[in-house]
Amino acid sequence: MKFFVDTAEIDQIKELNDLGMVDGVTTNPSLIAKSGRDILEVTKEICDMVSGPVSAEVVALEADDMLAEGRKLAKIADNIAVKVPLTWAGLKTCKTLSDEGTMVNVTLCFSANQALLAAKAGATFISPFIGRLDDINLDGLELIEDIRTIYDNYGFETNILAASIRSANHMSDCAKIGADVATAPPNVIKAMANHVLTDKGLAAFMADARKAGIKIV
Numbered sequence: 001m002k003f004f005v006d007t008a009e010i011d012q013i014k015e016l017n018d019l020g021m022v023d024g025v026t027t028n029p030s031l032i033a034k035s036g037r038d039i040l041e042v043t044k045e046i047c048d049m050v051s052g053p054v055s056a057e058v059v060a061l062e063a064d065d066m067l068a069e070g071r072k073l074a075k076i077a078d079n080i081a082v083k084v085p086l087t088w089a090g091l092k093t094c095k096t097l098s099d100e101g102t103m104v105n106v107t108l109c110f111s112a113n114q115a116l117l118a119a120k121a122g123a124t125f126i127s128p129f130i131g132r133l134d135d136i137n138l139d140g141l142e143l144i145e146d147i148r149t150i151y152d153n154y155g156f157e158t159n160i161l162a163a164s165i166r167s168a169n170h171m172s173d174c175a176k177i178g179a180d181v182a183t184a185p186p187n188v189i190k191a192m193a194n195h196v197l198t199d200k201g202l203a204a205f206m207a208d209a210r211k212a213g214i215k216i217v
């Protein structure tokens with residue numbers, strides 16, 4: 001499973017990218033607003049740092065306006081994936097941009113039917129938001145499973161990009177189901193390294209090393 005990092009914070013992307021943990025980046029209008037940066041500038045900076053796909057989201061609601069925004073975003077770099085919402089206008093925009101050879105990430109997906117439409121419209125990525133489904137007591141992981149089944153049944157090449165990831169467990173669950181990509185905030189990717197038995201075992205090893213006076217360099 002590929003790891004995308006879900007942030008527009010340059011320092012945090014760099015830290016994970018230097019460790020080889022970043023296969024791509026996703027942003028959205030809320031993350032851009034939080035960064036306080038200009039969307040075109042910060043997206044360009046991310047594209048220069050990361051070689052994989054970098055999702056940048058349109059803010060228009062009508063198909064013609066979305067298309068104009070998508071074409072402008074696509075000019076930033078070759079690794080841009082234009083992010084469009086899963087609305088009828090978004091699907092139209094997805095089809096046109098995909099036909100033009102631009103990667104498209106269809107976002108705000110909450111049902112298997114929506115994912116089926118995005119694949120038919122030629123999406124490169126479909127982003128089911130699992131955390132936001134869990135927030136309203138629906139099963140986000142079940143949606144990932146359903147989309148995996150449907151795409152495999154018909155050989156759709158659209159990548160399942162599990163989004164709205166809230167915990168380290170979400171990451172391993174998505175990997176078990178067979179999501180192609182999971183996008184997570186930096187703190188969730190870092191939390192994947194944590195285990196209470198690692199901390200406990202390390203404390204015991206360090207105490208023994210101190211007692212025995214072990215020195216290596």
Ligand code: E4P
Pocket residue numbers: 006026027028107127129131132163164165183
């Ligand atoms: C994905 O592309 C979205 O930017 C993101 O995962 C949304 O996550 P949230 O539900 O935590 O805002």
